[in-house]
Every structure is written in C-alpha cells, then in structure tokens.
Amino acid sequence: MAYRLPALLVMGLSCGPAFGQDITDFTLDNGLQVVVIEDHRAPIVTDMVWYKTGSADEKAGESGVAHFLEHLMFQGTQKMAPGEFSATVSALGGSDNAFTSYDYTAYFQRVSADNLERMLTMEADRMENLDLSQPIVDNERQVILQERSQRVDSNPSSLFQEQLSAAQYLNSPYQSPVIGWRAEMEALSREDALDHYHTFYAPNNAILVVAGDVTPDGVRELATRHFGPLSPSTTIPPRERPQEPPQLAERRIVFKDARVAQPYVMRSYLAPERNAGDQKSAAALTVLAELLGGEPTNSVLAKSMQFGADAPAIYTMASYDGTSVDQTTFNIAAVPAEGTTIQEVENAMDATLQTFLKDGVDQTQLDRIKTQLRASDIYARDDADGLARMYGSALAVGLTVQDVKDWPQILQDVTADEVMAAAQSVLDKRQSVTGWLESDEVTQ
Amino acid sequence: MKILKTAIALICLSLPAYAAVPIQKVTSPGGITAWLVEEHDIPFTALEIEFRGGTSLDAEGKRGATNLMAAMLEEGTGDMDAQAFAAARDTLAADIDFSSNKDMVSVSARFLTENRDQGADLLHSALVAPSFNESAITRIKAQIISGIRSSNQDPEHIARQAMASLVFGNHPYGSDDSGTEESVAALTADDLRDAHAAALARDRVYVAASGDITPEDLGKLLDRVLGDLPATGAPMPADTTLDDKGSTTVVDFPTPQSVVSFLQPGLDVQDPDFMAAYVVSEIVGGSRFTARLMDELRSKRGLTYGAYSNMVTMDHANFMSGHFASDNDKVAEAVQVTRDVWADVAENGVTQEELDAAKTYMTGAYPLRFDGNGPIASILVGMQVQGFDIDYPKTRNQLINALTLEDVNRVAKKLYNPDALRFVIAGQPEGMDQN
Numbered sequence: 046m047a048y049r050l051p052a053l054l055v056m057g058l059s060c061g062p063a064f065g066q067d068i069t070d071f072t073l074d075n076g077l078q079v080v081v082i083e084d085h086r087a088p089i090v091t092d093m094v095w096y097k098t099g100s101a102d103e104k105a106g107e108s109g110v111a112h113f114l115e116h117l118m119f120q121g122t123q124k125m126a127p128g129e130f131s132a133t134v135s136a137l138g139g140s141d142n143a144f145t146s147y148d149y150t151a152y153f154q155r156v157s158a159d160n161l162e163r164m165l166t167m168e169a170d171r172m173e174n175l176d177l178s179q180p181i182v183d184n185e186r187q188v189i190l191q192e193r194s195q196r197v198d199s200n201p202s203s204l205f206q207e208q209l210s211a212a213q214y215l216n217s218p219y220q221s222p223v224i225g226w227r228a229e230m231e232a233l234s235r236e237d238a239l240d241h242y243h244t245f246y247a248p249n250n251a252i253l254v255v256a257g258d259v260t261p262d263g264v265r266e267l268a269t270r271h272f273g274p275l276s277p278s279t280t281i282p283p284r285e286r287p288q289e290p291p292q293l294a295e296r297r298i299v300f301k302d303a304r305v306a307q308p309y310v311m312r313s314y315l316a317p318e319r320n321a322g323d324q325k326s327a328a329a330l331t332v333l334a335e336l337l338g339g340e341p342t343n344s345v346l347a348k349s350m351q352f353g354a355d356a357p358a359i360y361t362m363a364s365y366d367g368t369s370v371d372q373t374t375f376n377i378a379a380v381p382a383e384g385t386t387i388q389e390v391e392n393a394m395d396a397t398l399q400t401f402l403k404d405g406v407d408q409t410q411l412d413r414i415k416t417q418l419r420a421s422d423i424y425a426r427d428d429a430d431g432l433a434r435m436y437g438s439a440l441a442v443g444l445t446v447q448d449v450k451d452w453p454q455i456l457q458d459v460t461a462d463e464v465m466a467a468a469q470s471v472l473d474k475r476q477s478v479t480g481w482l483e484s485d486e487v488t489q
Numbered sequence: 490m491k492i493l494k495t496a497i498a499l500i501c502l503s504l505p506a507y508a509a510v511p512i513q514k515v516t517s518p519g520g521i522t523a524w525l526v527e528e529h530d531i532p533f534t535a536l537e538i539e540f541r542g543g544t545s546l547d548a549e550g551k552r553g554a555t556n557l558m559a560a561m562l563e564e565g566t567g568d569m570d571a572q573a574f575a576a577a578r579d580t581l582a583a584d585i586d587f588s589s590n591k592d593m594v595s596v597s598a599r600f601l602t603e604n605r606d607q608g609a610d611l612l613h614s615a616l617v618a619p620s621f622n623e624s625a626i627t628r629i630k631a632q633i634i635s636g637i638r639s640s641n642q643d644p645e646h647i648a649r650q651a652m653a654s655l656v657f658g659n660h661p662y663g664s665d666d667s668g669t670e671e672s673v674a675a676l677t678a679d680d681l682r683d684a685h686a687a688a689l690a691r692d693r694v695y696v697a698a699s700g701d702i703t704p705e706d707l708g709k710l711l712d713r714v715l716g717d718l719p720a721t722g723a724p725m726p727a728d729t730t731l732d733d734k735g736s737t738t739v740v741d742f743p744t745p746q747s748v749v750s751f752l753q754p755g756l757d758v759q760d761p762d763f764m765a766a767y768v769v770s771e772i773v774g775g776s777r778f779t780a781r782l783m784d785e786l787r788s789k790r791g792l793t794y795g796a797y798s799n800m801v802t803m804d805h806a807n808f809m810s811g812h813f814a815s816d817n818d819k820v821a822e823a824v825q826v827t828r829d830v831w832a833d834v835a836e837n838g839v840t841q842e843e844l845d846a847a848k849t850y851m852t853g854a855y856p857l858r859f860d861g862n863g864p865i866a867s868i869l870v871g872m873q874v875q876g877f878d879i880d881y882p883k884t885r886n887q888l889i890n891a892l893t894l895e896d897v898n899r900v901a902k903k904l905y906n907p908d909a910l911r912f913v914i915a916g917q918p919e920g921m922d923q924n
Contacts (some may be wrong), residue, residue: 132579138853187791194746342575
C-alpha cells in the first residue's frame, strides 16, 4: 500500500542483510579501505567514496558545514572546472550524486564498467585538490538555503522531527540537523568548508566501495594507481565526541503549526548502536522494531491500535537503525483516528507497550520476521547499489566487513528472551522524548 | 503527484532495454501474453502487471473508488482477513504491492522460487476475489482521508492539483484521484465491487517478468494469477485536448517557499517527432546540472535546490511540465528566468554541443537501467503500455544518434511556446502578477 503514507511511517528496517560470498576487501598502504562487491549480471558498476565524517564531526557553531562541503566538492579542483565532474559523468551516460549524514559523507557514480577508471581518477583528484572560488561558494550557500526551505521549513513534520532530535540529545552532536540551523548556514564561509575538507578528507579516513561487473584484482590495480599516490593525513582527530549523559527525566515537546492536517505522536528512546564485534543488542532492537511496528497489519502496535470498532490509530510504526557511531534512538509513532485525541492515542500506545512487556513475544510472528530477513538476503542480491551502501555506511561508522557479513546470522540467532531484554532496557520513558505534532488553530 | 509518477514512468521506458538482454514474448495456454527476461542467477522472480484505465475509470460521483479498491486488494480474500493475508504473504517472504494512478492499476510482486506457486495463488485470490469487508473498508478509508487532508496542506500537491484542475477541468485528469473527504466517505462495498469489475479485466492487462522462471512456468503462472478475471471491463475515458493559452495563477498558502508547477501542450509518444522533442526536453529540463533550467536557476543564480521539466505522455493527454520550489522573495525572478529559458529555446533552439552531450548521456545511460530483475520487469511492462515493439530496445539508441541539430531545432521551435506556458504558484510569492 504505497499511497500517501505520512513521511514518518516510511522509515523501515534500514539494516538489510549481508550477502557473503562475492565480497572482497583490502586496505591500501595509505590507509584507504576498499570493498569490492561482484555482480556480473550486467556490465555496470557503482563506485562510492565514503568519508568518515559527517555533521556530528563539525565544529560547534558550524552546523551544516559537512553538507555544504559535499555540495562544493562538485565545484572544481586544480584540474577540473566547477561542474565539470558531473558533466563528465553524464557525458559518459552515467549518473552521480552524494549525500551527507551524521556520521559520514558519501559520493557515488554509476557508469558502465569500462568507465570505472575515469571515475576513480576524478574521485582521487577531488580527495586532495579541491579549489573553490568565492562567487561559487556564495552561490552554493544560496542553494543549500533553498534546500533547507524545501526539505525542512516547508514541511511541519520535518520541523517537528528536527525539534524532537534536538530535544533528545542534551550533549551529543546528533542534536543538530545534518543540513544545519539556518542562521549558522547563512554564516558558513569558504574557509569553514575548506577547513572541514583539510581536516577530514584523506585516504586514511575514507572507504572506497565498488559494486558491479568488476574483479577484486582489477579494482585493486585501479585503486592503487589512482588513490595510492595520495598522502595519508596525520592529523585526523579521533572520533571522541561529546557523549550523551544518562537520561534521568522524560522530556516532552508540543509542536504546533497551522499547516498540520494530521496530528501524530512520536517518541524516541535512547538506544545502543551496533559496535564492532558486539552487535547482539542492536540485533535484538532491530527485531524488536520489526515486531512492534515493522509491518502495517500484524505488528504489535498495528494489531492492538488499528483494528476493531474503536481503533484509536490509523497508522503506527516503530523504527531502529543501529548503524551509528554513538548512541542512537529507537522510535515509535502513532497517528490518531478521527475523534481520538493525541493524548488518547499516546495512552493506547503506552498500554500496548505495557501489555507487550508483560506478555512477551508471539513466537509465530518472530518466526515470520526471521523468514523475511532470510529472504531479504536473496532479494538484496538483485541490488548491488544497495549492498554498496550497506557496506559503506557500516564501515564508515567503525564496523568491519566481518561485522556486516555476520549481521544476518546474528539477526537469525536473536531469541525471544533477548528481544524482551532489549525491550525492557530501552522502552523506559525516563530515557525518552515524546513529541506531539498538532495543528495550530490560529490560521492566517 | 500522479502526474509526476507518470512522468517518471515515461523516463524509464524511454530509456529502454539493454540490447544484450533477450526479451521473450510468452503466451500462456489460456492466451495471456507477457514479456520475459530469464535470469536464473538469483532464486526469485519479479512480476509487474498493469491494468489500463486506472482511477480515470471511476464512475460518476464515485471519485476515489478505484484508488480505494486497489488499496483494499490486500485487505482480505476468501476466508482470510487482512491480518491472515499479510501473515500468509510474509510467511512466504513474498512481496505483493497494489497501487493505482490515473492511467493504471498496478501490481508489483516478487516471489521466491521455492514457493512461487503459493505466492501466485495468494495473488490470484487477492486480485480475483477480494472480500471488501466492511471493517477493512472503514479502516482504509480513514487512512485515505487522512492522506487527502495532508495533501491539501502540502504546497507541492496544492500546486499540482490546481494545475490539473485548470488544464483538465471535469476530465478525470482534472481531479485528485484519491477523491475528496466527502466522496471517499460515501463509498460502499458495492461501489468497490463495481470499480473492481471496471478496472481489472483481461482485455487491458500487460505483464512482464524477470528472474528465475522459464517461459513454460510463466505461462502457467499467468493463467493461475489472471485466468479467472473477466474478459472485459469498462470503456476507456475520453481523450483531452490542451489549449495553448498561457496563464499565471497564485494559490495563496502560508509557507516560506513557493512551489511552482508549469505546463504547456506536448507530443504523443508515437509521434514521429517525439524522440527529437524528448532529447530537447533532456537538454532543457533534465536532472543534469548542465541542463538549461538547472544551470540558470540553480548553478548561476541560487534560486532553487532543483528545477526540472519533462515530456509527459498519459493515455489521454500529452504535455510538457516542470516544477521547482523557490523562496517567496525569489520566486518571481525564478519564474521569469524559466520563461526566458523557454523563449530562448523557442527562438534559437539548442546548440550542437548541447545536442552531442545529451546524445552521449542518453545513449550511455540506456543500458544502466537494466540492473536487476525488479527494474527490468518494470521497464518491460512500461514498454508494452506505451505501445513499443519488443525489438525497440535494439533500435532506440540508433534513433537518438540519427537526430541532427536541424531535426531537433525544427521540433524545438515548433513545440516550445512561452505564450502557452501555464504557471501555478502555491505559496506567498512577492511581486507576482496573476493573469
């Protein structure tokens, strides 16, 4: 049912499965990690360069600089004119883009396999030789401000979720939005962007992922030729960010906006992330999210809240993604039915959670979810790009290739008892923020 | 939104098959045809089914019936209620998705090889014998009405819907096919049964599959899934005609950034000039940073995060449309720049350099679309819907490469008409005159 789900309900299980046998990895002498994912069904390749830096690595007061730099990485080097990078890719029939998150910044191209070398040449070039003119920087600042208007300020649900994150993190840099706070974005300078670049962009702080019709030896040769000459940085700061203190008191926010047509309640709980060699709690939480709200019909929240004559909700969801450097969140939400207040739907959500914590896991439902997780191994093989993203994001937050390969089995091994233990530990209102998104009755 | 979906579908199928992918035409024992790419590396099959007509078949006064009907197909069949159906589907680890737009009701499915027959039986039941159970209708109606309310507060939807209403009036293309709160609330189980009989019939079905299945097995699957559907459905809606009256309309909505939708008449996908127009459209409104609108509005002036336009070929209308969002204090300038780009193309056409770059991009991007069973099945069903020959993929790049600057500029000058451009702006634009 793909019609008009509110944006909050589209976050699903984002930790997909791993697919073991055709994955190779190695590290160049200068520290560049390389992962090769073979898929020889079509003569196509996706190459991605992941930098282990994101918005959570920015200096205080410079929110948005990681994303601003991502835009500027297309605006010229000593060898290439502004815009020439993308123009070159499209002239070869390829496509390219980039994205920034809290913990990483990634650049990718999709081209026919015989054009891979050209791509690696250009990526290696912009890893070291970015060259920015002031007018270009000034124009691109306008573009990111327009982007913020479009993605966030035009959408009350986005503004609400931005406020919710800011309220969830007292000390962690995850409190600031990836795109940045507007006032700080307006003040970002060419020097700020270049400072972030020189601090974090180096082969020993990057991962190259190549997926498609390639061989490990072929990629090793090309990577060595083009990235090998780059010098590693000796001044990359350790990722020791301010940590979240234990949350001792429940927090609540109410966000009102005249543009809200459909109110809802959303709650985030602080939750542990995946760690190298230690993914069991994250796996249990991943399964818990599926059980509680991963599917719109048979999940615990849906069954309890969306069915029957006086169902209090029309949508419910639960989500968790443990692919994160620091402590992350487990999220649940519910959209009230007509005639139900947000307070009532929140009460119903809490009652459902209490019942679940008392009664435990329905083994049939758990088995079904594990069957689907196993099948997703098969479906994932149809999408080499998806596998590239899975490996890139995991390695960028400090997991290893082995961790990614182990993940599907760890998910399969999760027991009902482990799920309940994870639920007992995380679903504690004292370590949560509950937000209400409401319509502001005062209109224009 | 629906216009956008159609636009995307067009782009996909206008960049069709990788010549090396062999497409087979399969006819089932019962006479249903499908296009197939066999690919046995991964043990699953992707299946795409389209029924022509879509939500434009809604009966008079029943707006939203087809949309609700399609949403109800996964809400129970036979002795299975919605929860039992979802459990059966998930136990097989099958994907079965139903959706609808103004031209099609669509089914998108993936079945593991190990239990494909059971998956096919489940899909068959859902398609042929949906329950339309009262409590499920109430539940799904509430979701749809919530969606309608949200859309009505979304400036992007407001702009697109105002444009559709302006251009298509009382034709089904002119109204939101989710219906209104009132029309959806009034729908009954009988209305859904009527919509089902109107939309899902064998005389309007197109099928494509890609993956771990032989032609023989696909033939059996086609009969299993679709054989029990009625032979015929409702008559198709009428074609529309677009005038070339330009206009500018502002829909007042309190938001910091205005959303702009613009449109002028286009060409039929089977028109001999279509490919030339399609190449010009890529040069003017494609997603490449070198495309005219993107370059002028974003790269040179920072007026927007992205500006696009493309050729849209629906079953009953052909047009060119575009969209962008720009802060209220900048949108008037952005609209003027868009007009200027349009006028320049109408007067001067495109350059040889732009044409060459577009050709290499479009012909090079062509094989990259064929990168998995899911995408291949989607492309194959789209080609059938648009009336392309099964061999079209082998000639498509030649058609593009054969275009001369003279060809494309003759078409550009004939087609692009700044006086025919309609703009709808949802927001609170500063310094914008309406007419």
